[in-house]
Amino acid sequence: MNKINRGILPVLFIVFFAGFTFLIYEVSWFRMLSLVLGATVSASTIVLVAFMAGFGAGAWYWGKLTSEKQNPEKRLILLLSVTGILGVLNYFVISNLLPELYSTLQNSGMSAPISNLLVYGISLFLLLVSAFFMGGVLPVASAMIIRTDIAIASLMGKIYAWETLGSTLGGLATGFILLGTFGQQFTILIAVF
DSSP states (O other): OOHHHHHHHHHHHHHHHHHHHHHHHHHHHHHHHHHHHSOHHHHHHHHHHHHHHHHHHHHHHHHHHOOGGGOHHHHHHHHHHHHHHHHHHHHHIIIIIHHHHHHHHHHTTOOHHHHHHHHHHHHHHHHHHHHHHHTTHHHHHHHHHOOSSTTHHHHHHHHHHHHHHHHHHHHHHIIIIIHHHHHHHHHHHHHHO
16 A cells, blocks of 8 residues: 555545444434424424535535645544534433423414424524534545545545445444444434544
8 A cells, every 4th residue: 555545544434434423413313303393204304404504515614714734634623523512412402402492382372383493493503503514524534635636536536435335334323223222322422432
């Protein structure tokens, strides 16, 4: 393995595990929102919209800010750290505070559509912020290993392949192994770790 490939491999492993953990969050948050909202269509729509919009906005924003000269390694550590902190925060808000808020709003005499809209909006915001930081991982990781335009297609292909493989395995592991074996809270802690 030549010197260039050895420098790429650690970044590819980081991208793989980032994709793995992002799908742990996505599947877990979908399950948690389904328990709170009582409608899987609403929960899946919120999670899907938050992840797609957040990833897109995050990739655009963090990609625009990142260059080789600005130490992308530190930026990647920041993005992953904030994602972990928000993962813990979202777990506690969705599992503890959101059900309380939902029942309080409905018991206060507020109409069901308005209380639903408020809870949906808060849920969307929580997940959107997390996904915004997650979306920055690929552009920042790309800046760490792509140094010239010559190898951009090959290296971007490798980055996306490793992230996709990690995401696929993370979704499968969460849905079929982690949640059933370890429960919701410990599954989220696995992603944070």
